Amino acid sequence: MAPLHLHDLEAAINWWRQHAPSSDGISACAPVRALAEVYARMVWQQQDAVVWSALPGRAQAAWTAWYQHQSDAPCIAICSTAQGDPVCKGCGRTEDEVQHWTRMEPLDKRAVWRRITAEGTAWRFNKYAERVVPARQPGKAEIEGLLGEF
Numbered sequence: 001m002a003p004l005h006l007h008d009l010e011a012a013i014n015w016w017r018q019h020a021p022s023s024d025g026i027s028a029c030a031p032v033r034a035l036a037e038v039y040a041r042m043v044w045q046q047q048d049a050v051v052w053s054a055l056p057g058r059a060q061a062a063w064t065a066w067y068q069h070q071s072d073a074p075c076i077a078i079c080s081t082a083q084g085d086p087v088c089k090g091c092g093r094t095e096d097e098v099q100h101w102t103r104m105e106p107l108d109k110r111a112v113w114r115r116i117t118a119e120g121t122a123w124r125f126n127k128y129a130e131r132v133v134p135a136r137q138p139g140k141a142e143i144e145g146l147l148g149e150f
Helices: 006-019 030-044 057-067 095-103 106-119 140-148
Strands: none
Touching: 006 030, 006 057, 006 106, 030 057, 030 140, 057 106
């Protein structure tokens, strides 16, 4: 399993801050605090990634809740690997990644997402950007339910 990257941790923190903002403008919600503790330690130790097992349970739960609300596959329904391309022109994944996507672990999927986003050459980022389906946004009741788990 790939390690948890600092960028994904930061994205999860920002997602939680947007969906469960501070009621008093000072204190953060429990998921943000759980993730921020790990984030601060990583920054202090100048790490860009951390192994999953090193995360406290609450941080794992907060990250997992964020992950469940992200777009899973980068597919835009234009697959060139079926025509022999080693890397899909539509999504930027390799043929192996496309074939094994449903069996990949979340952190491995996020590593692929980071790579294809950094490259930015896949058609999903330029030529056919309108095909990208935005991630589902949770409602207030769903967020309150997630917060209740903390």
